Amino acid sequence: MNIKRVTSQDVADAAGVSRTTVSLVLNNTPNAQISEETRQRVITTARSLGYVPDAAARALVSRRAQIIGLVMARSHYHIASDAFLPQTLEGLLDVAHQNGMRLLIDIVEPQHQKEAYLQLVRAKHIDGLILSGPRLDDEALTLLDDENFPIVLIGRLPGDRYYSVDVDNRSAARNAVEHLIKLGHRRIACITNASPEYSAAAERLAGYREALEACGLAYDQNLVRYGDFSSKSGYQQMKQIILSGAEFSAVFAASDEVAYGVNAALVEQDLHSPEKTALIGFDDLPMSAYINPPLTTVRVPATELARRAGNLLVQILEGEQPEQKVQLLETHLILRHSCNLGKSMLS
């Protein structure tokens, strides 16, 4: 049998007060004149009836749904290979819980951008939006900004128009590639983490190029391929370079997920790291310390990025206008076995 829902009227009836009194008591409304005896009676009654206010009614009257929207700007079939996602969710669920909010997740596929954003936002399903992995070609995002809808990026877009939390992808990538150069590598291949429309992919590739240029090394188009989020794409693209006959002694894979696939191609073609090829990833996913060989990689504090972005959004929702548009968190080069011949280092 369906149990009838409990409304504030039910609580009022049972406690012998008005609905207004129930509301004033349970919300601890400032300046409400309610006797302590009535207050306790209402609280006890509400608890014993198991009363929980209806989210929709509250959202309607308060103009706030108490829901944070996490939107990923990518295609449907890229979700399954997003190993970054669990950490992002952990950070955002933290923030949501701490602020009595909920977390709604959605994807916006490139071909449906404008429509999807507007529907989500105009329906007032969410109070604010965190966009993970922004794309350079995201025109619909400006529409939302024009409507003053609260947005925070996990990532960054040129011009720094939006509140953003990111790492410095360019200099971190540059740093990683410079490390390979310091190890003596002069022919360094690069498999990107995604196609160039994604701002992080563009930045990491730019960092790779800067490191080469800074050391007077020529950029060789034949040593660069575009990955597509997944290990599989890393494998496929690495294999293409290998089969092309282009020579290299090291690889910068611009995400750990892609690096796993790169590693598989290297092993399969007897170019395994670290003995024959040095390999660096980007992200430091939790499992990267445990693959074989343990992956040298750039640590991106994914959970903290999400936590910061979440807190920033909450600030904006509370009417604050934080001065700092962009927060850059630090990355660290994590040295493991995949690009040195020393003893395995698990950390």
Add this chain to the structure above:
Amino acid sequence: MNIKRVTSQDVADAAGVSRTTVSLVLNNTPNAQISEETRQRVITTARSLGYVPDAAARALVSRRAQIIGLVMARSHYHIASDAFLPQTLEGLLDVAHQNGMRLLIDIVEPQHQKEAYLQLVRAKHIDGLILSGPRLDDEALTLLDDENFPIVLIGRLPGDRYYSVDVDNRSAARNAVEHLIKLGHRRIACITNASPEYSAAAERLAGYREALEACGLAYDQNLVRYGDFSSKSGYQQMKQIILSGAEFSAVFAASDEVAYGVNAALVEQDLHSPEKTALIGFDDLPMSAYINPPLTTVRVPATELARRAGNLLVQILEGEQPEQKVQLLETHLILRHSCNLGKSMLS
């Protein structure tokens, strides 16, 4: 400047009709008597004003929020290492989109179960709940069922009280371990994917035991350790077995994530697979084909599980009472390099 939200009254004013007419037109209400000319005028006006109905108002009046809740019954810090999660999300986002619904995600930590479920459900934030990774000690779930709240498990609980979509963990694990036995292994270690409160962990361990018993092999407590979702726990527990001096020639790791850590411990202690130790995982995460060595594992169709569960929930929400309480999807043993010495097979 904040753009004023567009309400159905705005559309009505601009089209010269009543709000009721706007509603009847835009919802294609059966039996509504509206002339085609008026109908078109309303549709055109609504579109040009960018009208999107307010989700809260609709939820309040219709008793439906159009939101699916995905709840994970685990601790906070287990989220980041849930490599299964992206595939689950892909499947559920599919279903949500196809049904004009949204997906809200939350965790219910073991120590806050009752409170957290009731708040989420009674606030009517979500229309129905998909619980991923059910625990045997989840008492609060029965409260929801008693209130007839729509629930579907990705996984299963004893007694089959709830609608569930799962794989047969027990026989799949048994099958995997039997495979190791067929390869000649007689000392087989087992690292579970999680603690025994999780029903899948209990089932996979039971399958391991059944395989041993069926072949007249003794169960050896010293060869069994409990993992805790992460690669790290797999590494730590495998290492403990190794350091204990217990002999084994094969390992059944009851999830791929845990298997990655097991593999790291094997490599570090010079017991690497496949040459010295055979290793089988469970899940066939996308990256398992690309680690070194490529992992023999049980393929669990994670995205399809989620899709099925989502569709089942939608059926229930639409008033149907599907006859079949439990849907079991097939698993397959995927043979790769980690437990045979043949040529690497990427698939």
Add this chain to the structure above:
DNA sequence: ACGTGTTAGTAACACGTGTTAGTAATATAG
């Protein structure tokens, strides 16, 4: 001309909550 049915709308109500202005009773000060 009158009665009935059909068409094309609309007024009113409901959903459950939070807020504001109003009111009755009591206490206090002059």
Add this chain to the structure above:
DNA sequence: CTATATTACTAACACGTGTTACTAACACGT
């Protein structure tokens, strides 16, 4: 004793939508 302030509540309104019952106008049949 009267006027004012304080206390402790409540009625009414608002939020934006969907549904139901109602109504005016027109058409048709007798």
